[in-house]
Amino acid sequence: MAINDDKRVIIFDTTLRDGEQALQSSLSPKQKLQIAMILDQLGVDVIEAGFPISSPGDMEAVRLIGQNLKNATVCGLSRAVDKDIDACYEAMKGLDHYRIHTFIATSDIHVQDKLKKSFDDVVEMAVRAVTRARKYTDDVEFSCEDAGRTPIDHLCRTVEAAIKAGATTVNIPDTVGYTLPYEFGNIIKSLFDRVPNIDKAVISVHCHNDLGMATANSLTALQNGARQIEVAVNGLGERAGNCSLEEVAMTIKTRSEYMGGLYTGIVSTNIARASQVVAGVCNEPVPPHKAIVGSNAFAHSSGIHQDGVLKNRSTYEIITPESVGFKENNLHMTARSGRHMIKSCLASLGYDESTYDLDDVYARFLKLADRKGQVFDYDLEALLFFSPDKEEETQFELESLNVISGGKNVIPTASVRLKIGKRTRTESGTGNGPVDAVFNCITRLTGIRCELTNYVIAAKGSGMNAQGQVDVDVMYQGRQYHGKGLSTDVIESSALALIHACNSIYRARIIADEKLENKEK
Numbered sequence: 001m002a003i004n005d006d007k008r009v010i011i012f013d014t015t016l017r018d019g020e021q022a023l024q025s026s027l028s029p030k031q032k033l034q035i036a037m038i039l040d041q042l043g044v045d046v047i048e049a050g051f052p053i054s055s056p057g058d059m060e061a062v063r064l065i066g067q068n069l070k071n072a073t074v075c076g077l078s079r080a081v082d083k084d085i086d087a088c089y090e091a092m093k094g095l096d097h098y099r100i101h102t103f104i105a106t107s108d109i110h111v112q113d114k115l116k117k118s119f120d121d122v123v124e125m126a127v128r129a130v131t132r133a134r135k136y137t138d139d140v141e142f143s144c145e146d147a148g149r150t151p152i153d154h155l156c157r158t159v160e161a162a163i164k165a166g167a168t169t170v171n172i173p174d175t176v177g178y179t180l181p182y183e184f185g186n187i188i189k190s191l192f193d194r195v196p197n198i199d200k201a202v203i204s205v206h207c208h209n210d211l212g213m214a215t216a217n218s219l220t221a222l223q224n225g226a227r228q229i230e231v232a233v234n235g236l237g238e239r240a241g242n243c244s245l246e247e248v249a250m251t252i253k254t255r256s257e258y259m260g261g262l263y264t265g266i267v268s269t270n271i272a273r274a275s276q277v278v279a280g281v282c283n284e285p286v287p288p289h290k291a292i293v294g295s296n297a298f299a300h301s302s303g304i305h306q307d308g309v310l311k312n313r314s315t316y317e318i319i320t321p322e323s324v325g326f327k328e329n330n331l332h333m334t335a336r337s338g339r340h341m342i343k344s345c346l347a348s349l350g351y352d353e354s355t356y357d358l359d360d361v362y363a364r365f366l367k368l369a370d371r372k373g374q375v376f377d378y379d380l381e382a383l384l385f386f387s388p389d390k391e392e393e394t395q396f397e398l399e400s401l402n403v404i405s406g407g408k409n410v411i412p413t414a415s416v417r418l419k420i421g422k423r424t425r426t427e428s429g430t431g432n433g434p435v436d437a438v439f440n441c442i443t444r445l446t447g448i449r450c451e452l453t454n455y456v457i458a459a460k461g462s463g464m465n466a467q468g469q470v471d472v473d474v475m476y477q478g479r480q481y482h483g484k485g486l487s488t489d490v491i492e493s494s495a496l497a498l499i500h501a502c503n504s505i506y507r508a509r510i511i512a513d514e515k516l517e518n519k520e521k
């Protein structure tokens with residue numbers, strides 16, 4: 001691939017190769033294709049789709065992806081071995097354009113203890129591999145595996161030989177995430193100073209995150225002349241992962257002046273979707289605090305931060321959630337929130353400060369937040385309408401629960417008894433699983449038809465005492481409600497969570513009726 005702009009950074013995505021290596025089960029060709037299409041829309045330049053010699057499935061995945069990409073170049077990985085390179089050709093032959101990526105380790109420990117070869121043998125294998133790959137395509141990448149721990153003289157010699165043999169991209173991996181940014185920057189600088197034919201190839205880096213340096217090392221490499229970085233969505237990759245695509249893409253965009261005007265082809269507004277698809281298909285949830293794409297990356301929960309963000313978002317947001325494809329930021333109300341947050345939330349619900357006593361509402365809010373942990377807008381509104389002894393009064397209470405579920409031939413059936421006000425009622429019903437059957441009963445008993453938008457189950461504690469916590473989000477008449485349930489029985493936790501949400505909805509309905517009555521008066 002030819003990009004003739006010295007400021008343009010080539011984004012080589014290895015989510016489907018190095019990222020996939022880190023998964024507990026490998027991806028099918030169809031799953032890989034689904035991710036590849038998202039990466040193509042994201043604007044990555046090269047997609048390393050797999051290791052064709054590895055299995056018939058991976059060969060098929062590389063072929064399928066190559067046939068379907070609209071913009072990005074497909075790439076297959078191979079050892080410095082003839083049959084691997086031939087397998088890459090087999091997978092991609094017939095395409096207008098494709099890349100073969102071949103590699104061999106150059107560090108002493110890998111050469112001696114893993115490959116059991118001499119360094120001279122390794123250089124010879126590198127040259128042979130690049131030469132063979134060049135017979136198939138004019139887009140050949142060569143990597144010196146474990147370059148970060150390779151003596152610089154050996155690295156210079158290998159890079160020079162690979163370029164001479166026809167490599168158009170030479171990759172310098174910090175395979176075990178060992179180097180520090182200053183050190184890694186110097187390795188790249190030394191290559192530019194010492195390798196005579198360095199200008200004949202694009203210099204790439206592939207940094208792992210074992211010491212948490214992958215992003216910093218990749219950026220330092222760019223500042224020292226590298227023009228391709230190898231990345232993975234959500235930072236997936238062997239062990240602690242690869243350099244994360246979203247982190248480098250957004251750093252280059254956000255700190256462009258400091259990065260010497262470098263830019264990428266990444267469509268940043270597609271980042272959140274790419275992250276979610278990769279997390280879902282790979283069954284690798286994104287940690288909440290993951291930079292750029294974590295659910296907490298644009299959340300503000302403390303009073304001082306919320307006050308700042310409400311006055312000017314830039315006080316605590318260096319990039320906007322919208323710029324990476326999230327709808328908005330989140331301001332969570334907890335006991336760490338301050339009056340500005342409470343006032344703002346009530347204003348968004350239509351309450352002017354002149355209609356309530358802020359200090360009084362705030363004091364009650366704090367008591368509620370200390371009890372509940374997180375307070376939602378409808379909880380806050382309830383403080384205005386209900387006296388302190390009534391603000392958490394419940395309309396629905398679980399009395400008992402019975403569930404039958406089992407193998408293929410059993411229709412999941414539930415029977416639920418609820419206390420509703422002063423009465424008790426029972427309903428039975430079926431569903432496509434035990435939780436669904438319970439939810440159907442609760443819907444009929446409460447008369448509240450809400451849509452379940454999120455269901456999360458997590459273990460609290462461990463061993464015999466572990467409890468299952470279920471958190472649900474439901475949508476009712478355009479408003480989101482949350483419910484939480486905790487029990488040693490996860491079906492009961494689920495029921496408690498939905499009942500919790502229904503109680504909030506019930507209170508919100510009373511408030512809505514009261515507001516309507518006041519309006520009509």
Ligand SMILES: CC(=O)SCCNC(=O)CCNC(=O)[C@H](O)C(C)(C)COP(=O)(O)OP(=O)(O)OC[C@H]1O[C@@H](n2cnc3c(N)ncnc32)[C@H](O)[C@@H]1OP(=O)(O)O
Nearest residue numbers: 018021051053054055079080081103104105114115145175
């Ligand atoms: C740093 C990285 O991420 S490198 C990429 C790692 N990815 C993968 O390994 C996933 C795909 N791998 C596979 O499917 C298999 O390991 C295969 C098909 C590549 C090889 O399988 P096998 O032939 O059964 O060998 P195995 O994996 O057990 O051992 C690797 C062999 O390749 C050799 N080897 C390792 N890297 C290279 C290389 N770049 N060039 C040449 N030979 C190499 C090893 O020394 C070892 O050789 P030996 O059998 O003579 O001891």
Ligand SMILES: CC(C)C(=O)C(=O)O
Nearest residue numbers: 103143145173175206
């Ligand atoms: C094959 C190379 C690029 C690699 O994955 C590594 O060195 O980590």
